[in-house]
Amino acid sequence: MDRFLEWLVDPQGLTPHGFCLLWQPGLVWTHIIADSLVGLSYFAIPVVLMQVVRRRPDLVYAPVLWMFAAFILLCGAGHWIELATLWLPAYGLQALVKAATAAVSVATTLALWLLLPRILTLPSPLQMRLANAGLQREMAARETTAAALAASERRHRAIVEAAGSAIWRTDAEGLVLEGHGLEAPAGAPWIAALGPADPATLQAAWAAARQAVAPLDAEAWIDGHAGAEGRWLRIRLVPLQDEDGVLQEWVGTLEDITAGREAAALLRLCLEAAEIGHFRHDFASGTLQAGGVARRLQGHPVDGAPVPAATWFGGLVEEDRAAWEARLAEDVAAGAGSSGGAWRVRREDGGLRHVEARARLEYHPDGRPRHCLGVLIDVTARHEAEARIAHIARHDPLTGLPNRLLFRDRLEQALAHARRGQGFAVLCLDLDRFKEVNDTLGHPIGDALLCAVAGRLRDELRDTDTLARLGGDEFAVIQSSIEQPQDAITLAGRLVETICRPFELNGHQVVVGTSIGVAMAPQDGLEADMLLKGADMALYRAKSEGRGRWRFFEPAMDAAMQLRRALEIELRRALLLGEFELYYQPIVDVASRHVTGLEALLRWRHPERGLVPPDAFIPLAEEIGLIVPIGEWVLARACADAAGWPGAPRVAVNLSPAQFASRGLVEVVEAALRDSGLDPTRLELEITETVMLQDSQATLQTLHRLKALGLRIAMDDFGTGYSSLSYLQRFPFDKVKIDRSFTSELGLSRQSDAIVQAVTDLCAGLDMVTTAEGVETENQLQTLSQRGCREAQGFLFSRPQPAASVPEMLRSLSDETGPHGAGRDEPGENPGAEATPALDEAP
Structure with a gap:
């Protein structure tokens, strides 16, 4: 190894x-x-x-x-x-x-x-990266699109649900495939699934749509079931075809139009009831299409083809047509979105129909006018109502004469002419004795009298003159284009004469008169208030001088009116400061000359003018409404004075007609008696015949309530006014006073003797005492005694004395035994203004 x-x-x-x-x-x-x-x-x-x-x-x-x-x-x-x-x-x-x-x-x-x-055709890595990035973007876009489609589908589904519509599909034969909001099983015929009240009509429309392969648009009433209400449905079906034109299926919607149909029906009813018509004016063709109401309002046949504009507007009053065309052209030129106007259409009967138009203007994208859609409203009734309202606002509803407002306008017009030297006169009139007519015969007769007076006055005027009723029985005249006062005198004389003639009204003969005050323009002023004021003052002078006459305005009248205004202020002050005093004049028994009572007489102790008699201020107090509080003071003061008189004589207090017209008279008398402690049998209330002319029933009720208090009621000045024996029959007066105008003629006038004898005999038969006023001589007293008159009052016995002198006066009269005792005036002495009794006796 x-x-x-x-x-x-x-x-x-x-x-x-x-x-x-x-x-x-x-x-x-x-x-x-x-x-x-x-x-x-x-x-x-x-x-x-x-x-x-x-x-x-x-x-x-x-x-x-x-x-x-x-x-x-x-x-x-x-x-x-x-x-x-x-x-x-x-x-x-x-x-x-x-x-x-x-x-x-x-x-x-x-x-x-x-x-x-x-x-070589394969992409490079860069191209692959770019392609990959593009692919990713495309995928992201597809995902966004898919999300948007899903959201859109949800929105459309929500819209369908919110709109209350149903969406559904059927096959080519009309069998339901699917539906949203439609309760129908798949495979069922859609008409059978709906269950219309009139299936035949819907089936015919469906057959026609299938044959023509055309959309179906129909309406059908569906009866309610199980207590549900029926409804109207609008049915729409649209055919879907493939590329070869072969019908594949139908897609449709169901819409509940019940509310819309009912609203449309109600709208049509409202339009018809309100006389509202609609129209469409096509500017390109110059024609108008309109509904039946609009055609009728314009005076055209209800049914017909489109009407040329010239024909459509041909029935208009010419000036209204020109005004509408100018207005429409102006609005179109300005590009306005709307226009409007009003015109008058001449009707077949010659009258005019008032029409109001409101229109919406439509334009092409380039600004050219396309058409206008509008409505016409019959406003004739409104115009007539407005005219009536305007007439009522400026005319008296009773007589139809101009009222104070229109009279003032006419007066301003006359003044404009007067400033250019064209004179005119303003005459203010009111009727004499009109109140008596109203009180005795009733307001219907009074209204009839006013209408008759207006007719007579109108007959005496020219077309250029203006007659107006200013209120109550007050009338006014504008006598235009006169040169001298004599023209106004002539007209005033004719007006007085025509009004004095008797009127025959519903079986009654009515006699009234008129007094007239005249102011001249430009002599008496060039202002409306000045002229009216002057005419009023002249009217006041005419009435104060005896009525039934006319007077021209004089500058001195203005001074007199200023004095009257000053007197009014002083009179109001006198009531607040206690400047009024009561004087008393005795009423004696004719046979025994024993004082049976005293009459309270009002005096005004003016700080500068001294003692003012009632005739100088009582008429003004009655005019300004002060007589009621003055009368209440007199009643309270007289009761308080009488409570301390020796011998317990009665006290007589005059009541004004205004006191009777006011509420609470009985309560005022009760308060005076209660506060003074005076025995009601010692109070004697004197009323005149004028009181009896007022609301008789209410007056009698008040008199009976006063009588129930235990006091006495006397009829004063009997025979001087609208004397009627029915007054004595309807209410048991305790006393009737004979006016001094009859007493002064005793022994000198056979007629006066007879009247006094008749009154005393009548009262004796009715157990009523008679009292003679204004006794100044022994001869008059003896005659009254012979005629049976039981009481007398006058200067023969005593002048009116202040409250402090009453006890001495009573003792003096009780000691006298002869006809010429102390304190008596000699026969024939002029009694003067102090003889005027309190409150309601004429001077």
């Missing part, structure tokens, strides 16, 4: 076989090691190639790799054999391996040459 190793490694002893021209024994191990590594590589490379082929069976050129692997193995085998021949020569085997290697190498070379063109 040792010798073999020595032999093997000893370079001197190792001599290779074969031809060796240059042999260097020192390099033997270098050859051995290098050749061994090369031989191992010859075997390792084929192993790698075979692993590649085995693991990649999809390789196109695998046989070439097998041949190449065999070539390398053979080369490796030849190398090992050549290396072995260094020690053990085997030249035959070496030749055989080399021959095999040569054969395989030639075959591999030929195969590579044949495959070279195709191999």
Whole structure:
């Protein structure tokens, strides 16, 4: 063994076989090691190639790799054999391996040459990397697309579910394949699955669609089941065909349109009820298509073909048509999205229909107008209502005359002409005795009277004049274009004359009069308020001078009115400061001349003018409403004074008609009696016939309530007003007072004697006491005694005395025995203003 190793490694002893021209024994191990590594590589490379082929069976050129692997193995085998021949020569085997290697190498070379063109088409590694990156991007895109498709499918499914629609498919014969939202088994006919109320109509539409292979769009009513409500469905089916045009299946949707149909029906009903029509104006063709309502509003037949624009707008009032066309052209030129207007259409009966239009404008992409869609609204009723409202707002509803508002407008117009030199007159009128007509005959007759008065006044005026009712029984006239006051005088005379003629109203003959105040423009002013104020003051003067006449405004009237206003202020102050006083005048028994009572008479102690009689302020107090609080003060003061009088005579207090008209009169009397402690039998309330002209039923109720308190009620000034014996019959008065106008004529006038005799006889029969006022002479007293009058009052017995002098006056009268005792006035003495009784007696 040792010798073999020595032999093997000893370079001197190792001599290779074969031809060796240059042999260097020192390099033997270098050859051995290098050749061994090369031989191992010859075997390792084929192993790698075979692993590649085995693991990649999809390789196109695998046989070439097998041949190449065999070539390398053979080369490796030849190398090992050549290396072995260094020690053990085997030249035959070496030749055989080399021959095999040569054969395989030639075959591999030929195969590579044949495959070279195709191999050259294979991508390079860079191209492979780029291709791989592109493939990855494509795969990522496909994944994104797949995700988007899935999301889109989910969205569409959600939309279908939210929209309440069903999506379904049928085969070519209409048998259900699948459906979403459609409760139908596969293979069932879709019409049978729906169960329409009218299957024949739907079946006919389905047959027509199948025959024409055309989309189906139909509506059907589906009856409800098991308590569910029925519904309307819209059915759409679209045919799907293959590339050869052969029908494959139908795809359809079901949509619940119940709410839409009901809303559309309700909308149609509303449009018809509201007279709203619709139209479409095509600008290119110049024609309009419209519904039945719109056609009727425009005066065209309800059914018909499109109407040319010229014909459609031909029935409009010319100015309205021009205005609409100008407005529409302006809006189109401005590119506006909407337009609107109103016009009037001439009806067949000659009247006008008012129409309001609202339109939406549509344009082409280049800005050219395409068409307008609009609605027409019949606003005739609204216009008529507005006209009525405007008329009512500016006219009196009872007479139809202009009211104060319209009169003021006309007055301003007249003033504008007056400033240019064209004069006019303002006449203010009110009716005399109108209140009595209202109170006695009732408000319906009063209203009829106002209408009749308005008619008569209107007949006396020109068309250019203005007549207005300002309120109540107040009228006003603007007499235009007059040159001199005589024109106004002439008109005022005609108006007074026409109103004074009797009116026949519902079987009643009514007689009234009128008073007129006149102001002239521009003489009396160029302001509306100034003229109206002047005419009012002139009217006030006319009424104060006896009614039934006219008066022109004078500057002095303004001063008088200012004094009246000052008096009003002073009168209100007098009530607050306690400037009023009561005077008392005795009432005596005619037979015994014993004082039976005293009448309370009101006086005003003015701080500057002294004692003011009632006729100077009572009418104004009644006008401004102060008579009620003044009357309450008089009643309370008189009861308090009478409670301390010796002999317990009665106290008589006059009541104003205004006190009767106010509420709480009975309570005021009760309070006066309670606070003063006066026995109700000692209080006597005097009323005039005017009180009885008011609301008769309410007045009688109040009188009975007062009577129930235990006091006495007297009728004052009987025979001077609207005397009626029915008053004495309807209410049991305790006393009737004969007015001084009859007493003063006793013994001088047969008529006065007869009237006094008749009144006393009448009252005696009714158990009523008669009292004569204004007795000034013994002759009058004797005559009254002969006529049966039981009581008398006047200067013959005493002038009115202040409250502090009443006890002394009572003692003086009780001591007198002759007709000419102390304190009496001589016969014929003028009583003057102080004789005027309190509150309601005329001066």
